[in-house]
Amino acid sequence: MKKLISNTLLFILFASLLYIPFLFAWGRYAPSWFKPNINYRIGSYGHMYSRLSEIKNYKDIDILFLGSSHTYRSFDTRIFLDSGYKTFNLGSSAQTPVQTKVLLSRYLESLNPKLVIYEVYPATFNMDGVESSLDIIANDINDSHSLEMALKINNIKTYNTLIYGFIRDLLGLNSSFSEPTIKGNDKYISGGYVEKELGFYKPTAFVKKKISLRDYQLESFSEVVQLIKNKNIELMLVYAPITKVNYDSYSNTTYFDSIMKRYSNYYNFNEIIALNDTQHFDDAHHLNQNGVNIFNKKLIELLNEDKARTHNRVDKK
Amino acid sequence: MLFNSLNFAIFLPIVFILYWFATKGNLRLQNILLLVSSYFFYACWDWRFMFLLIFSTLLDYYTGIKIHEAANQRKKLFWLWLSIGINLGFLGVFKYYNFFAASFADGLSLLGFKANLGSLEIILPVGISFYTFHGLSYVIDIYKSRIKPERNFVYYSVFVSFFPLLVAGPIERAQHLLPQILKKREFDYTKAVDGLRQILWGLFKKIVIADNSAEFANTIFNNSSEYPGSTLVLGALFFTFQIYCDFSGYSDIALGTARLFGIDLLRNFAFPYFSRDIAEFWRRWHISLSSWFKDYLYIPLGGSKGGMWMKIRNTFIIFIVSGFWHGANWTFIFWGALNAIYFLPLLLTNNNRNNLEIVAKGKLLPSVKELLHMLLTFALVVFAWIFFRAENIGHAFSYISEILSASFFTMPKFNEMGTALSTLILIVIFVLIEWQGREGQYAISHIGQSWNRPLRWTFYALIIFAIGMFTHSVESPFIYFQF
Numbered sequence: 001m002k003k004l005i006s007n008t009l010l011f012i013l014f015a016s017l018l019y020i021p022f023l024f025a026w027g028r029y030a031p032s033w034f035k036p037n038i039n040y041r042i043g044s045y046g047h048m049y050s051r052l053s054e055i056k057n058y059k060d061i062d063i064l065f066l067g068s069s070h071t072y073r074s075f076d077t078r079i080f081l082d083s084g085y086k087t088f089n090l091g092s093s094a095q096t097p098v099q100t101k102v103l104l105s106r107y108l109e110s111l112n113p114k115l116v117i118y119e120v121y122p123a124t125f126n127m128d129g130v131e132s133s134l135d136i137i138a139n140d141i142n143d144s145h146s147l148e149m150a151l152k153i154n155n156i157k158t159y160n161t162l163i164y165g166f167i168r169d170l171l172g173l174n175s176s177f178s179e180p181t182i183k184g185n186d187k188y189i190s191g192g193y194v195e196k197e198l199g200f201y202k203p204t205a206f207v208k209k210k211i212s213l214r215d216y217q218l219e220s221f222s223e224v225v226q227l228i229k230n231k232n233i234e235l236m237l238v239y240a241p242i243t244k245v246n247y248d249s250y251s252n253t254t255y256f257d258s259i260m261k262r263y264s265n266y267y268n269f270n271e272i273i274a275l276n277d278t279q280h281f282d283d284a285h286h287l288n289q290n291g292v293n294i295f296n297k298k299l300i301e302l303l304n305e306d307k308a309r310t311h312n313r314v315d316k317k
Numbered sequence: 318m319l320f321n322s323l324n325f326a327i328f329l330p331i332v333f334i335l336y337w338f339a340t341k342g343n344l345r346l347q348n349i350l351l352l353v354s355s356y357f358f359y360a361c362w363d364w365r366f367m368f369l370l371i372f373s374t375l376l377d378y379y380t381g382i383k384i385h386e387a388a389n390q391r392k393k394l395f396w397l398w399l400s401i402g403i404n405l406g407f408l409g410v411f412k413y414y415n416f417f418a419a420s421f422a423d424g425l426s427l428l429g430f431k432a433n434l435g436s437l438e439i440i441l442p443v444g445i446s447f448y449t450f451h452g453l454s455y456v457i458d459i460y461k462s463r464i465k466p467e468r469n470f471v472y473y474s475v476f477v478s479f480f481p482l483l484v485a486g487p488i489e490r491a492q493h494l495l496p497q498i499l500k501k502r503e504f505d506y507t508k509a510v511d512g513l514r515q516i517l518w519g520l521f522k523k524i525v526i527a528d529n530s531a532e533f534a535n536t537i538f539n540n541s542s543e544y545p546g547s548t549l550v551l552g553a554l555f556f557t558f559q560i561y562c563d564f565s566g567y568s569d570i571a572l573g574t575a576r577l578f579g580i581d582l583l584r585n586f587a588f589p590y591f592s593r594d595i596a597e598f599w600r601r602w603h604i605s606l607s608s609w610f611k612d613y614l615y616i617p618l619g620g621s622k623g624g625m626w627m628k629i630r631n632t633f634i635i636f637i638v639s640g641f642w643h644g645a646n647w648t649f650i651f652w653g654a655l656n657a658i659y660f661l662p663l664l665l666t667n668n669n670r671n672n673l674e675i676v677a678k679g680k681l682l683p684s685v686k687e688l689l690h691m692l693l694t695f696a697l698v699v700f701a702w703i704f705f706r707a708e709n710i711g712h713a714f715s716y717i718s719e720i721l722s723a724s725f726f727t728m729p730k731f732n733e734m735g736t737a738l739s740t741l742i743l744i745v746i747f748v749l750i751e752w753q754g755r756e757g758q759y760a761i762s763h764i765g766q767s768w769n770r771p772l773r774w775t776f777y778a779l780i781i782f783a784i785g786m787f788t789h790s791v792e793s794p795f796i797y798f799q800f
């Protein structure tokens with residue numbers, strides 16, 4: 001019996017040690033279609049590599065934007081700069097609260113923002129977070145936060161890609177990589193925004209659906225909110241505009257709104273500004289530049305009003 | 318609790334350690350532990366059906382004793398039929414009521430009558446077909462005086478509920494399993510290692526081959542009208558490997574797990590896709606069910622001893638009932654009947670026991686004749702699986718008619734050709750390993766036994782690596798849980 005247990009433990013150690021070089025060789029040399037569970041995409045969609053390369057140059061900013069692709073496609077850092085706000089956009093594709101927490105743990109301290117605008121899109125609360133975790137593993141440094149993220153997501157693809165990423169980091173295989181500013185229709189703008197060539201959405205019918213939230217995403221969301229509040233940083237939660245056909249297909253938006261309001265100041269811009277599904281959107285849930293201009297202008301208006309109110313309060317005191 | 322889940326990976330070592338360490342070899346304690354663990358395992362599926370399992374166990378335990386003690390044949394028969402009636406009654410209600418109600422209403426409507434018997438919102442209790450057949454074989458064997466009833470209720474309950482076989486078999490016989498439960502079990506290192514190896518191979522089959530094949534089989538079967546005949550053939554092939562690796566993978570894990578506790582379960586699969594005729598296929602596929610039907614249905618009906626018509630009748634009965642056992646759908650009945658049609662020519666010409674040994678025993682490759690026979694048998698099996706997998710008979714026929722159309726000669730199309738190709742490559746590698754290990758109890762039971770330890774362990778580590786590389790993101794339950 002003891003022999004079985006000791007041999008089993010020895011074999012587990014042996015297999016684990018072999019797994020790492022096998023995985024590295026497989027990840028490096030097998031064709032992509034033959035490695036479904038290693039998905040290392042450096043410089044992938046959304047310019048995350050450029051964003052994280054640039055982030056080190058930013059300190060003591062006014063506003064930090066967080067959230068999914070809606071963030072890096074909806075908060076134009078140039079518009080905010082024109083209005084006197086120094087901002088950084090830390091959005092990433094399909095970013096769920098689990099990844100937001102990782103990014104904040106790494107960069108909140110150095111960015112030291114006065115305000116965090118966290119874009120909350122209901123669908124991201126129901127995602128498993130795998131896609132976004134792969135994006136961050138491939139385009140950022142890997143540390144203990146990455147491991148924590150992988151454990152929370154608990155998906156073999158994330159584990160494998162993380163191990164592969166760790167080895168690549170160790171061997172410095174990404175040191176010569178550089179990401180072009182323009183990729184397809186996307187152009188990276190300094191500060192993390194991605195501008196897309198102007199396109200117009202053709203609305204299609206949507207099936208009615210319900211918003212549902214995964215427990216572990218909501219738990220991470222609470223942790224993110226707490227992390228920000230612990231540093232006495234102001235937090236604004238924003239539901240960025242999506243097309244009306246898409247927005248109306250959710251049957252329980254009020255439920256989502258009520259949850260968000262519990263956490264902080266919350267603005268659902270689908271109820272604040274009226275946009276046209278064709279004129280202001282690139283697809284069913286991403287604004288085009290026309291829509292971004294209107295949305296950002298309104299948001300800045302709100303921020304300025306808020307700022308004025310705060311000043312008045314201080315003056316009265 | 319799925320065999321391929323983290324929960325089971327935690328549950329199994331705990332039970333294993335308690336079983337060998339905490340009980341200190343005390344048989345009574347070991348059996349109590351097995352029973353408690355088995356009920357816990359079952360309750361993880363749905364605790365409500367525990368009561369049904371316990372009732373079924375009590376019923377067969379009690380009727381078994383009553384049959385044995387009955388003073389005359391009439392009383393024996395009474396208790397036997399009481400057990401059979403209640404067991405099949407439960408099975409009928411939970412598994413077949415809606416099917417019979419709908420079929421009866423359809424039949425009446427053909428005669429011009431309108432009938433609505435209503436359908437019941439019933440969840441099929443997992444494993445009911447398996448533990449019912451366990452119990453039935455037990456009472457029938459007592460009635461036939463093949464065994465004596467077990468008076469210790471705990472021991473008998475372990476026979477019915479032993480967790481490795483509880484939800485999807487193998488369908489055990491009291492004559493085979495009960496003596497092992499009653500006997501003191503000593504730890505056997507070789508047996509335990511062999512069990513772990515079999516579990517590993519079962520996991521590979523299920524996770525790497527079955528789950529990846531399932532993705533394409535499901536896509537193609539669920540949208541068959543959108544695909545050309547060539548793709549539909551591939552869909553049938555994917556399903557062929559899905560069902561085999563899913564079920565035989567489950568059986569491997571069940572057998573391997575049982576061996577860790579010093580118990581040998583009945584073998585359920587013996588490389589069926591290397592069969593040279595349908596009779597051989599049925600000796601190698603779901604062996605515990607086939608032999609159950611042979612012993613408790615076919616032989617009591619007269620078997621193949623009577624005249625030609627009796628042979629034909631009995632063959633059709635056993636195959637149709639076997640098909641129907643899988644589920645309440647005409648597709649399963651048709652699948653069973655089709656296999657009877659395949660089987661009959663062999664039976665009537667006395668060629669049904671030509672191929673008893675594994676093909677090309679002791680050789681590297683089969684002869685051309687053997688290869689052709691294997692390919693023909695495999696093609697017949699794949700064709701029959703179309704009925705098994707189809708939503709209904711109409712779907713099966715439209716699927717087949719598209720295969721038989723000119724679109725068969727076009728290039729297959731998929732949305733994700735690369736992933737399909739990787740699954741096909743994995744299937745080829747799997748078939749080669751199965752071929753290499755076909756003379757063993759399972760494919761890797763002998764592979765690497767003569768190698769030195771580092772090399773052998775590297776081989777097993779490669780299997781684990783393949784599991785890590787090709788685990789499908791969507792975990793699918795074992796197909797046979799629904800039966």
